[in-house]
Amino acid sequence: MKKLSVLVCLLLGWALPGWTQQPGNASTPAPCCDALEQQFKAMEERMILLEGQVRLLKEQLAQAQATGAAPGAAAAASAATPAAAASPAIASGEGGTQSSGYGGAAAAKALNPDISAIGDFISDAGHYPTPPGSVSRQAGFQSLNMHESELGFQAIIDPYARGDFFISFGEQGVEVEEGYVTFTALPGGFVARVGKMRAAFGKVNTMHNHVLPWADRPLVNENLVGGEDGIDDAGFSIQRILPAPKGIFLEATGQVFRGDSGTQTFFVPVTPANPTGTIQQTLFTATGKSDVSTVAHLRGYRDITESTNLDLGLSYARGHNELGSGSLTQLYGMDATLRWKPLRRSIYHSFIGRTEAIWSQRQQPLSLLGEQRSFGMYASGDYQLGRRWFVGGRYDYAQRARDDRQLDRGTAAVLTYWPSEFSQIRGEYRFTRYAEGFNANELLMQVQFSLGAHGAHPF
């Protein structure tokens, strides 16, 4: 009987709104029908609220299980923040969102962090003469390369921190490119990181391969900042937004690392003494526990208009080189980025102009050359032609860190096509005049593809 009355109520509730909206009846619904309609609406509201609460509970349960948090702690958190319902979905990406779907299987997947894989395939064709005995620069670009497969694991650890892991499978092996915890709830506006991370030196050093606007890295990074790996080391970092005049963003970052980074492998002719045909060079090498390296970065940013902004940075890095604890390498850098992106058409057109200048001061007490002071820079421009097409160019100029008499120069032109946000095809022609006196003309073709939920990188 009760079920029947509920059914009648529901039917009436379904029929009544349509009836009351008839032109003749809109303004004069019968009082009893009005009451029923209100009851029906109240039931509907409760149902929607309950659906939201179900999402909330599933999220909290999944989060508690994923982090191993005590049930009491989870309950306390939920009591303190009842409105934080679907909040983990935002920060945890698809892993989190699947938890709050309505299926059991999806809820089980929520126990995992966001998992992503990014493939980076590069082919290299063209004229690259290697005179006998010379060192082949920019190693890694053979004819066909599965240049990198990056696995990402990202999740909120607890209310105070989040964790990010990026594991890179390359042609030379596997390494943790980055793996750090970020403490987001520190007092005083500080954000701290502990783990292995790319140092905040300039712009390109901080970028993963898949967010570069080119298929390769500029020569200055190859020659002075440790190549593709760059300054990427275990340590800790602390950053804070500094007070500044209104509208100016000023941020300082200080980092301390173990002091081992920037390992590059170069190909040389195979000899009995070197049967592998490779040599390794490093940017920083720690021969003792006190040989830490330090990095400092100051960033200033301002919106010029709502579509245009200017981003400036000053960087400093200091560490010991492979010659021992008494030999320092210091790097000084400045970077400037001008961005334009009209907000109404932001998905169709944009421009980024960028330059970095880096000075290297390398002590080589045992070398005949002595201390080397080298300079390098690049300047690039990238314009978005349409929703899927990008065109760009880059100029490179870089002396070598170990011998500042050696100078490499280059230019590159890039065309990129995006089938979707999750894949891209890129062609890059680059011309390089190497210090050894030979020219290289190469065509790089790159295909990148992304699986899963890869969190957005900082701007």
Place this chain on the structure above:
Amino acid sequence: MPLRIHSRGLLALAALIIAACAFPPASEAKKLNVVTSTTDMAALAQEVGGDKITVEAIARGYQDPHFVEAKPSFLLKLKNADMLISVGLQLEIGWLPPLVTQSGNPRIQVGAPGFLDASQFAEILDLPTGQVTRAMGDVHPLGNPHYWLDPDNGRRVARGIAQKLGEMDTADSQYFQERFQDFDRRLTAAEKNWDAQMAPYKGRKVVTYHTSWSNFAKHFGLQVVGYIEPRPGIPPTPAHTIEIIQLIKRDNVKVVVVEPYFDLKTPNSIGSATGAKVIVLLPSVGGEKEVTDYFKLFDYDINLLIQAFKATQ
């Protein structure tokens, strides 16, 4: 020597920390400082928060909320915020998480008392069933995030925000509830007016560019029969455009709805081929200068829609 270098590094770091501590963040104002991801959430928060809060939105109303750049200038807003309101359902997944992480503001971190995902209060449509893959385009696994385009959801979200503001500022809890009651009364009256205006056009079929209008269409009884995007987030293709032209002709669709941030080239060519009228409706407050609040958003859109329906009768 090595020890001296070590000390120098640590000294530099210590100097940085001391310098930062010497300039503590600006003292909190008495008003609650609310930052929202979109202008719609800001409009609803302003309705219930009145003069007891300050509200700022990150994305502009004429901007595609899926693709907002996480600019450092937004960190200046977030670092002192007492509360952050997001639309949720992954709408801001490409830009809000790094901003929140970098803000250095523990009050608005996910799970903290100052973080509010407004989607929990709303009726969510288009929940995908079965396995979700990217072959379906840039689909939102949790459902359609454009839920504020149903005024009933606007009411629900406003109620949730009022409740939350009351929890954060207990002294003004009654004030927020009264503001909500007033908003509710005005919205109910406006809704009656909008419903009456749209009543003659119930059941009309429309084609839209993106899947932004599910909640709007449900509330006002419109039928969205096709999308110019072949999949959510995938740009139009010639083959799909031909299919849409055939669909519009077959189903006698008279109106094509486009969001202000999409290119009109393909919609206009579809309009020329079919005779359908192409109109730019606003999905968000602030999409045009005169659309300054939640009520004006529906006034603007309904007015344009009715004009288009009348013109194509």
